[in-house]
Amino acid sequence: MSDLRCDRVVELVTEFLEGALGPADERDLVEHLIGCDGCSDYVEQYRQAVRTLGELPAEEGATLTPETRAALLEVFRRTA
């Protein structure tokens, strides 16, 4: 049984989700999450934050103006 504390777990979440924890550390962390509602809620909230971020592009109608697009194509034709 590891001595992994919650204040340490919250700092390991990113490494964990990136698959960057060593096997022993990952096992300890997973075991901790199974037994700790506070930390598993924290991880779920962290994941929710990431999901919300992924939804941002759909709202941001970002693109070149037709004038800019045409001007860039013109530069390309002249240069290439």
Next chain:
Amino acid sequence: MPPDEVLVAQLRAGDDAAFALVLDAWSPGMVRVARRCVPTADLAAEVVQDTWLAVVEGLGGFEGRSSLKTWVYRILVNKAQRLGGRESRTVPYSSLTANDEGPTVDPSRFQGPDEPYPGHWREWPAPWPDDPADATLAAELRRCAGAAVAELPERQRVVLALRDIEGYDAAEVCSILDITATNQRVLLHRARAHVRRSLENYFAEVPA
């Protein structure tokens, strides 16, 4: 999108359909990233335009050591950061995550050395309402997350934007920004912790 070798050859040969293809496919993401690095939409548009001009100029020198898109984004981020400057945030910001070190969760939320379970939560994080059908709530969360991103220090903001908003993977982001995997992870961790906390604060203020 053709594979890079084909695309680069077409572009070098002056194939303007190929150029139109990348312009149209990549510009929206480039504008979004630029908008997170500079204070105004006009500046963002300028950065993207300048980037494409540099791409056209520099195509001959592209060596294929990274993907073409990574190369383009590297130019974009360099230009955006140079134009945006280090102080492009207008919202004064002080937070646990503002530096690159230290805890990302307020230590007072955990039990101290004299308490029954040192290092464990004093109180569990309050659960968040979960109603996937609530479109208004979802829009509010996006607004809140977007505001949180704008508050981040520049390096954290760019990593988060590339990873979580634009969906590039860790290796691509390290290549675009020329940073190590560890550095990238630290910045991402701090940025995400800030966004999570902002959402938490939002839920704490909204009546259930």
